[in-house]
Amino acid sequence: MNKSEGLSEQAGNETSDLSKARLRAWLQILKVSRKIEGELREKMRTEFDTTLPRFDVLAALxxxxDGMRMSELxxxxxxxxxxxxxxxxxLxxxxxxxxxxxxxxRRASIVRLTPAGEKDFxxxxLVHESWVSELFDDLSSSDADALIRILRNISHHNEAPHHD
Amino acid sequence: MNKSEGLSEQAGNETSDLSKARLRAWLQILKVSRKIEGELREKMRTEFDTTLPRFDVLAALxxxxDGMRMSELxxxxxxxxxxxxxxxxxLxxxxxxxxxxxxxxRRASIVRLTPAGEKDFxxxxLVHESWVSELFDDLSSSDADALIRILRNISHHNEAPHHD
DNA sequence: TGAAAATATTTCAAACCTAAAATATTTGTG
DNA sequence: CACAAATATTTTAGGTTTGAAATATTTTCA
Structure with a gap:
């Protein structure tokens, strides 16, 4: 409940500077994510004649x-x-x-790539990686590392709490 | 075509370390983006009985x-x-x-909030901002700033080239 | 054992989303 | 003016996505 913000900054309902900075960060994540996803979707369609969700499934497999269950996927x-x-x-x-x-x-089933699927993917x-690298052309090595570090922090904090 | 990587690192088709770091960064952006978006969607549904896309339109308006055209929206x-x-x-x-x-x-139309929509939003x-701030609880002020800076760089580079 | 709970997946209805085609209107040009 | 090109939006077809309900199977435990 308490946001560990030390003092009574967050009392009442006025929002703190930190809260606003986090909101801006989130909106920026969303913006980049949508832009890049849109570019990749178009590439997938025009160059590979497929879609992003299909590609994501192949990548996971x-x-x-050895394959994955539907639920793992x-x-x-x-x-x-x-x-x-x-x-x-x-697919x-x-x-x-x-x-x-x-x-x-017999409830479950395992999904895995066929030889054709493996070859295709x-x-x-490699081409997909090169598209991403081009879209992130301005991202230096150190900024990439910083980005990964910061984002990992966020995902870890929001890790789904495992049921017992 | 050339990725400004100095030497012939990218010749042939093996991918560079930088390219791989960028790919990791992208996958991490995607992961955080999906996770947060999922959490917010659920909040929107259970607490506000609405959806994220609807909320986004209201936010833009x-x-x-004074309202926006459909195309601006x-x-x-x-x-x-x-x-x-x-x-x-x-809506x-x-x-x-x-x-x-x-x-x-008479081709165009302008969309704008009603008084009810304004009040609702x-x-x-404020509640939405507090949700975001909680989801980004681990994000310090300086990391938020770094994140925003790096992501802005990326979006600017991928800005849609304006037609003349 | 046998019923209830848990688990794995599919089906379903409704919303979202895109790209392309269709519609309506305005603008530009001979 | 006439009419082609451009612009703004909606419609359409098909894929994606969710959350809830349905189905099938396995596990738990009284």
């Missing part, structure tokens, strides 16, 4: 080469379960991934 | 108290024209904003 991408179902359906239809049964648990990942 | 929010049409339709139905004709241009904006 490329990191976990949705947690990793931070999107809802139902959302992943639709995207996976389309299966495209022959880039497959659904496999799980030993001893491997080729595209 | 609150800054431009979509540019400001960085979403497509058609998208704004739908959200505005719903009009809720009585929070109105569409007004524009003098001497003003009350909620």
């Amino acid at each position: 490329y990191r976990e080469r 949705s947690k990793s991408l931070m999107v809802s379960n139902g959302n992943v179902t639709g995207i996976v359906d389309r 299966v239809a495209e022959g880039l991934i497959v659904r496999m049964p799980v030993e001893n648990d 491997a080729e595209r990942a | 609150y800054r431009e108290r 979509s540019k400001s929010l960085m979403v497509s024209n058609g998208n704004v049409t739908g959200i505005v339709d719903r 009009v139905a809720e009585g929070l904003i109105v569409r007004m004709p524009v003098e001497n241009d 003003a009350e909620r904006a």
Whole structure:
């Protein structure tokens, strides 16, 4: 409840300078995020004839080469379960991934790349990285490190508290 | 084409350390952005019974108290024209904003807050700011400033080149 | 064992979002 | 003036996204 701001700065309802700076920071994160995401979406469409969500799923599966459960996938991408179902359906239809049964648990299924999906993603990942690097052309090495450090702090603080 | 990296680091196709650091930075931006956006969306739904996109439109109109054209709105929010049409339709139905004709241009319309919309937003904006500040609880004043500076650099570099 | 609770996923309705096509209006130009 | 080009917005089709409900299966425990 208390924001650990020392004194009674936050009493009543006037907002502190720190609170305003944090709001500005958030709006700026949102702005950059939308801009870059839009640019990447367009590249994906015009150059790869695919979409960002599909690419994100392939990327996650490329990191976990033995496959992931639907629930792991949705947690990793931070999107809802139902959302992943639709995207996976389309990628299966495209022959880039497959659904496999799980030993001893017929509720679950494991999704993993097909050889075609692996090949496709491997080729595209390098190009994708180069697009990102171009979009972040002005970002120096030290600023990149600072950015990563600060943002990691924020994500760690907002880590989902694990249920017991 | 050249990434101003001095030497032939980027020749062939192996990716540079800088390129990888930028990619990590981007993925971290995306992660924080999704996490925070998810938290705010849930707050909007459970506490305000509204959605983030609606709130964003009200916020934009609150800054431009005399109203904005649909096209200004979509540019400001960085979403497509058609998208704004739908959200505005719903906010009009809720009585929070109105569409007004524009003098001497019957193609355009100006959207602005109703008194009810103004009141609603003003009350909620403070609470929204406090949510953001809590989500960024670990973000110090100096880190907030650094974050804003670095991100502004990125957005400026990716500013849409204005047509003449 | 057998019912209740928990877990994994899909389905569903509604909203969001984009890109492209369609509509309506205004502007520019011969 | 006529009419092509430009501009502002809406409509449309299809994909994405959520949260809740539904389905199927597994686990827990009385």
